[in-house]
Amino acid sequence: MPKTVLIVDDHAGFRGFARRLLEAGGYTVVGEAPDAASAIAAVQALQPELVLLDVLLPDTDGIAVAELLAENDGGPEVVLTSSREAVEFGTRLERSRASGFIRKDDLTTAAIQEVTAARP
């Protein structure tokens, strides 16, 4: 199970709650990023094992960031999240190379473990 996490979301409030939730569930949050560009920089600098990635970012969208991160071997595992439902992104989520998607309402450490454990 991955232990170190980077949280990417443009809402500071959400990042704060997510950090506490993950830390309570036994994860180590190594950093936070508010947009796609700083997220990519943070992944290179901090080498997290897991990235909790918001789909709707102000610069690029999270699905594209997940593609970018998946290009490098040994890159972090990515869990996408959004306040919207999965169905609202059409088939793009299914086709993405992220480990999975969790609606923000349903975000718990148990849900993250379930998604990451399913990874082959």
Next chain:
Amino acid sequence: MSRRLLVTLTVSGAAVVVAAAALVAFAHDFQPFGSAEKLAQVATDAIWIATGLIAWHRRPGNRVGPLMTAVGFVNVAQQLYWRAALPFTIAELISFFSLPIGLHLFLAFPSGRLQSRFERGLVAFMYVAVPLFSLAGQMAAPYGLASDPHASCPGCPRNLLLVQRNREIWNTIGNLGALVVIAALVTATVLLIGHVRRSSGATRRALTPVVLSAAAAAVLLGAVLVVSAFGVQTEGSLLLWLADAAIAAIPVAFLVGLLRTRLHRSAVADLVLELGSLPSSAQLRGALAHCLGDPTLEVAFWLPDHRRYVDPDGNAIDPDGDPERAVTVLGRAGKRLAALVHDPALLDEPELLDAVGAAASLALENARLQAELRAQLAELRASRARIVEAGDAERRRLERDLHDGAQQHLLGIRLALQLVRARLADGGASADELLAEADAEVVDALAELRALARGIHPAILNEEGLAPALAALARRAPVPVDVAVCRERLPAAVETTAYFVSAEALANVAKHAHASHASIEVTQANGCVAVEVADDGVGGADLAGAGLCGLRDRVEALDGRLSVESPVGGGTRVSAAIPCA
């Protein structure tokens, strides 16, 4: 043209003609030319002057009259010499001057204006070149370019310009001059054929007699040349007299052609009758075109509120757009009504245009109001479309605001509540229960907020397009829905409307239809998007229902049509056709 100028020119014309005739008859006996032939020439010159003055008088603003008069005066002035050296020298010098004037006349007929830069260049060149050739010829030969430099004429007066008899120079100048004149004549003929071919209505009516008489004269002169080449003596022959008559007919043809651009008053009377029944815009244009003899006539209507012209369909146009067309503004009771875009030849008939304008003013006012109405309708249609667009933009903004605002806060609260619950899990059961309730509330609020945001504007629609948006819609429906949607992106307003038609129809399927299956089909053909939502339910739906009625306004704002087919027990089919240029 002032009366005084007319009288002066008429009197001096008559005087010059009489003087020339007298000189030809009594003072040119030193020349080897037949005086009968020269008298016929003087008569032709007199016809040029007379017809030119009539043309000038009847069409004072047109250069055709002055040019015709000038041809006559320059030609007749060639005969104004006797045994004295100075008048003979001058008469010789101007003997070819009518050539550039005639060329100018042919090319400028009937409007009096040369039509292109090239034509103006050609005429200007000839005005300069012909006198220069004449002068040079006269410096090299005693009787100019027309006679051999060594010809002897014992009684002839002296040529004051003669420098030296030189056959070589005389030959070169003569050949070069002939080449230039032939090239100019051929070019002018080609240009004239172009004028005839492009002409319409009044211009063509004017050109026809001129072209016919010039062609007849050319054919007869050609025949004279051919016969002479075979050594037959033509002097005094019928053929030569016919050729002279044809040449004399040319100025008459110019006058007739010029006056033919004027139409009969009866045409205006016919127009009044024709317009009595307040015709449609197309009929009005046709009647005006017929009356003015200009089939290419166009009518532009003035919209005073917008300060611009429109065509009969209400589309904005610029009457001054084509420099080869003339524009006449028509009014009624001091107000601008319309503009006629017409053949420039009609400008010579301001009275006719005025009469037509007066006769047609009521019909024009009527047609102008129709055009104004059409323009207003077009504007209304555009504004309806803008309102729909603005509404959609507002929905998108609201969706974004809800997503970024309330929804994020609620999400935060939910995460916080879960954290608190986790901490309390060891002990206080009642606190845990309360928190679980609060959490359930938040879950419901989030679900409602999400549905609300989606109803205001489905984000997937502008991000992914119609097909994925409808697929998402189908997945949320309570019955299986087949979706077949064309893949290409459509204009935003069309996509949004197609989406809401489908969403409303599917909502009705869920609420009323008791269906087991439904389908959405969106196809694009012939610039039109067709949306069809069908189910196998109980039917009996009505377009008057509130949801469908709002949809109908949306669809019609885009100039589309919404229809519902819903026989009781036979399922429901909602169809929308939306134009999509």
